[in-house]
Amino acid sequence: MKKILFISVLSLLGCNRSAQVHPPVGGVLSKKDLDVSKDRMKNLNSIERNQIQQWIGMQSVKFYPTQLNYWVTAEGFDTRERRQDNTFISYSYDLYDFDDTKIYDEPITRRDAKFGHFDELKAVENALRFIHDGEEVTLLVPSALAYGTYGDEKKIDNDIPLIIKLKAL
Numbered sequence: 001m002k003k004i005l006f007i008s009v010l011s012l013l014g015c016n017r018s019a020q021v022h023p024p025v026g027g028v029l030s031k032k033d034l035d036v037s038k039d040r041m042k043n044l045n046s047i048e049r050n051q052i053q054q055w056i057g058m059q060s061v062k063f064y065p066t067q068l069n070y071w072v073t074a075e076g077f078d079t080r081e082r083r084q085d086n087t088f089i090s091y092s093y094d095l096y097d098f099d100d101t102k103i104y105d106e107p108i109t110r111r112d113a114k115f116g117h118f119d120e121l122k123a124v125e126n127a128l129r130f131i132h133d134g135e136e137v138t139l140l141v142p143s144a145l146a147y148g149t150y151g152d153e154k155k156i157d158n159d160i161p162l163i164i165k166l167k168a169l
Helices: 002-015 031-057 122-130
Strands: 088-096 108-114 136-141 162-168
Touching: 031 136, 088 122, 122 136, 122 162
Parallel strands: none
Antiparallel strands: 088 108, 088 162, 136 162
């Protein structure tokens, strides 16, 4: 009986490991994990902003900062009258990296999209609120306002800032 008890205790102690616990996918992260992620995004945003500003300095075209943290080729762009929800807009845009390489052969085009009811890149949706019909602007967008930490799971990798040539049709 003592042998069985001894073996049982050893078995229980052997099973008691201190395994690292990970939250389930879509689960809740700890405050420490959230702080690490927040600091990473702040640092990445700062680095990208500096790189974009250096790139702007080498261009012949003037770019203007917006309140949402991207740059555009139109002065006073985000102080214009803003389009309201439930209004329609048709538009297209091409995506480029900062080596000026076009990412997709065909432009991304939307016809009669209704504000408040379509899902678009944050910077594109914001810029569409201020663009005039028929106008074309170029946006310089940090990765956080583009495809972020996941990319588009096709041709755009994670944490890639983009040049977006946007036109209201």
